[in-house]
Amino acid sequence: MKRSNSTYSILVLALALVLLGTFGAQAQVLYKPEPADNPNLAGNSAWTAVCASAGFNEYFVNFRWDPPMVESDNEFVLELSDADGYFAEPTELARVSDKNTVFDFEFQFALPTDMRGDNFKMRVRSTSPAKTSPASDAFSMYFIDYNSPLLISENGSGTIPSGGLIQLCGGGSVTLKPHNIPNAESYIYNWYRSGTLLATKSESITVSDPGMYYVELDYGDCSGSANTLSNTIEISTGTSSGLAINGATSVEVCPGDTYNLEANITGMGLTYTWYKDGTVVSGPTVDGSTYTVDGGATGFEGSYAVEIDGAGVCKELSEAVTISSTGSFDITVNNEENIVLLPSQTKTLSVGTSADSPSYQWYKNGSPITDATGSSLVITEVGEYYVEVTDNGGACTPAPVASETTTVVAPDSFEFVVDYVGTYTSCESVDATLSLSTINAVSENGAKTDVTADLQNSFDYQWKLNGGNVTGETSKTITLSNQEANGEYSLVGTVDAFQASSNTLQVKLASNETLQVTANGTVLCEGGEPIVLETTKDLTNESFQWKKDGTVVDSSSESYTVSETGVYQLVITSNECPLVSNEVTISAFDESLLVLDKTQDLIIVEGETQTLTASGADSYEWYDAGNNLISSSSYYDFTEEGEYLLIATFGTCTVSKVITVTYRDMFAIPNVITANGDGINDLWVLPNTYSRDPNVLVTIFNERGEQVFSQAGYENNWPQSTTSFNKQSMIFYYKITRGGKSLKQGTITVIK
Structure with missing residues (x-):
């Protein structure tokens, strides 16, 4: 049967409505992203963990979505959670704008280099319209920034023990730590003992139990592919042999004498290592069970211990024996270590000593000085000076002890070094203090000797600015506090026939003026x-x-x-x-800068006051419906109905707000009146909202729909007569409109 044109149009419209109900009324559906295989790798399958590195960092994620279509400017964004699976601050992995008509596609992404964890999730977000997919399953994701075998040693010293074996004796312990990885503290570790994973996750582990220890970086599911498994260190334990040094634990030795230390375990072909104050002084030596302390060597005093090692014994360190010097004494040099001797000058060298009965002999350049046998010496020549002191009393044979050497030089020239005193920053500081910090005596060969303490009070000084003398500045320190003093400063000084010059310091002072x-x-x-x-x-x-x-x-x-x-x-x-x-x-400018504490449409009770307060602006003006300025405060007290204008000023900008004030109806529209002429409830009285308003039209219809009353600006004057009611009870219908828009409608029951 042939359809008419009107029938065909109806079918087309129905189909359109079906399509609208299917697509137009629903939102897009975004599915959670899923791992996808890498099309660039042959025979590859979808990944189960992301194990990225500098050598490989290319991964794919499949994403599907259902229509309706997104906007033409839409972008799909692949986002990554934090390591705990939360998206409070997601990381963007990829963004595409050319897939707005493709419902099934792959994102390609690279893992950021700071990502490590086992509970990362992904999601996809569209921008237009703004929607977010469900989160993916949780995955291990690690960027493997270190993928070389670790090397572990005792305390991370870098020394791997011979054969990878460390012996512990008498219940001791040892700390193992990798020594070849930078920023070791920033990683998490898997420590193992004889194949068993231990609880320790830090970069070091302290152990006392025997076993085979090794470590790898904890990259979660990616740990195996990272290739960080370390060398193995075997810890063995044993019983102490009771190693000790024969004799007293505290021994006094006269200067120049010797003293033999001997271990109590000998003749077993063991290796001996002798220590003084923790530093090796002999060995390791097979059967080296003795060590001779030389009391004639400077600094022989100290704590001595021996360590044994070898087959059949546990490596062991003895308790220390303290060796001290008897009859020893101190010599204190009372002058500077380096002295500059000017022409015609003399200097006095002196020493103090704790010797009981001292005698002295002074030396110059290694040779004794005739008749120089006192505790002090006056010199007039350059050279290297020291004194030998002999203690002629006490238990030990007298042995002279030499003092420290004093070097006396004649200068070829002098140089000054000046520096800033305190904190100074160019163009930030408003004052600066410069001062002489060092005086160097310079020899013919260019060698420098610091003679500041000896000569700083002997020089006459003059500060220079840009090469010219600064008037009145003749001390070793200068303080500047004026921008006009900016420039290059140096210090010169004279003593006898010598003149010294300093380095140059640049001074740039900031202005103390305030620029507003x-x-x-x-x-x-x-x-x-x-x-x-x-x-x-x-x-x-x-x-x-x-x-x-x-x-x-x-x-x-x-x-x-x-x-x-x-x-x-x-x-x-x-x-x-x-x-x-x-x-x-x-x-x-933003209109939201103006804040009102109430709505712009105020409803007040007639005879009462409603206050509206504005904030955020610089100034305010309130106008009534006649455009009269009624207030310049930030608030206004409304008592009458009407429309008002608020103009708020923000610098050179203004915001205008229209405020509408209406009276609140204190009673509802009545639906029953008694038109019996007793003066009570005879008239249909409306609230102020609808009465006496020339813009409000009140129309009343009888039960047959015939209009019986119509009045704009209703005066609460219906019915004007009770004679038109011919029944005991009659029903009327009313409609209240403003500008053709219905405001209220209902029924009125009139009872005679």
């Missing part, structure tokens, strides 16, 4: 008055720059008219240093 920038507003709005930045400082002869967000935007105008939001400053170059003003932040 003002603006006639800080909120930029379209159509508003321009915002102008100004300063009271005269810029006529100044080098200056207006800057926005640190970038120069003008260097010629003494005031600057703002055209963009940002942070503005004025910088003046003053004596080679910048003088920087305060910051003026110009923000974009």
Whole structure:
């Protein structure tokens, strides 16, 4: 049967409605992303963990979605959670904009280099419309930034024991630690003992139980592919042999004498290592069970111990024996270690000693000085001087002890070193103090000797600025506090026929002047008055720059008219240093800056007051319906119905808000009246909202739908007569409209 055109149109419309119900009324469906195989690797399958590295970091994720279609500007974004599976601050892995008509596709991504964990999840977010897929399953994801075998040693010293064996005797312990990985503390570790995984996860482990110990980096499911398994160290335990050093534990030795130390275990072909104050002094030596302490050697005093090692015994260290010097004494040199001797000068060298009955002999350049046998010596020549002191009393045979050497030189020249005192920063500090820090005596061969303490009070000083003398500055210190003093400073000094010059120090002091920038507003709005930045400082002869967000935007105008939001400053170059003003932040205008504490549509009870308060603006103006200014406060007390205008000013910008005030109906529209002429409830009285308003039309219909009353600005005057009611009870219908829009409708029952 042939359909008519009208029938065909109806079918097309029905089909369109079905399609609208199927697609138009529902949102897109985003499915959770799934791991996908890598099309660039032959025979590959979907990954189960991400084990990325610098050598390989290419992974794929499959994503599906269902229509309706997304917007043309939509982008699909692949996001990664944190290591605990939370998306509070997701990491973007990939973003595509060319898949808006493809319902099944793959994302390609690379794992960020700082990702390590076992509970990462992924999700896909669309931007237009904004929707988010469910999260994926949790996966291990590790970026393997270190993938070489670890090397472990005792305390991470780098020394792997011979054969990988460490013996522990008498219940001791040892700490193992990798020594070939940078930033070792930033990783998590898997420690093993004889194949059993231990609980320790830190970079070091302290052990006392025997076993085979090794470690790898904990990369979760990626640990095996990281290839970080370390060498193995075997820990064995044994019983102490009771090693000790024969004799007393504290021995006094006369200077120049010797003393033999002997271990109590001998003749077993063992290896002996002797220590003084923890440092090896002999060995390891097979059968070296003795060690001779030489009391004639400087610094022979100390704590001596021996260690044994070898087949059949546990490696063991003895308790220490303390060797001290009897009859020893101290010599104190009372002068500087290095002395500069000027022409015609004399210097006195002296020493003090704790010897009971001392005698002295002074030496110059290694040879004794005739008749120089006192505790002090006056010198007039350069050379190297020291004194030998002999204690002629006590238990030991006298042995002379030499003091430290004093070097006396004649200078070829002098040099000064000056430096800043305290904290000084160029173009930031407003004052600076410079001072002489070192005086060096320079020999013919260029060798320098610090003679500051000896000669700093002997020189006459003069400070120079840019090569010229600074008037009145003749001490070794100068303090500067004025920008006009900026420049290069040096210090010269004279003593006898010598003149010394210093290095040069650059001084650039900041101005202590405050540079203030003002603006006639800080909120930029379209159509508003321009915002102008100004300063009271005269810029006529100044080098200056207006800057926005640190970038120069003008260097010629003494005031600057703002055209963009940002942070503005004025910088003046003053004596080679910048003088920087305060910051003026110009923000974009936003009507939300104006905040009202109540809605713009106020409902008040007639005869009462409702206060509306505004905040956020610089100033406020309230106008009534006649455009009369009624207040300039931030609030206004409303007592009457009507429309009011609030104008709030933000710098050069304004926001206008219309405030509508209406009376609250204190009673409902009545639906029953008694038109019996007794003066009570005879009239249908409406609330103020609907009565006496010329814009409100009240129309009443009888039960047959015939209009019986119609009045704009209803005066609460219906019915005007009771004679038209011919029944004891009659039903009427009313409709209240404003501008053709229905406000209320219902029934009125009239009882006679």
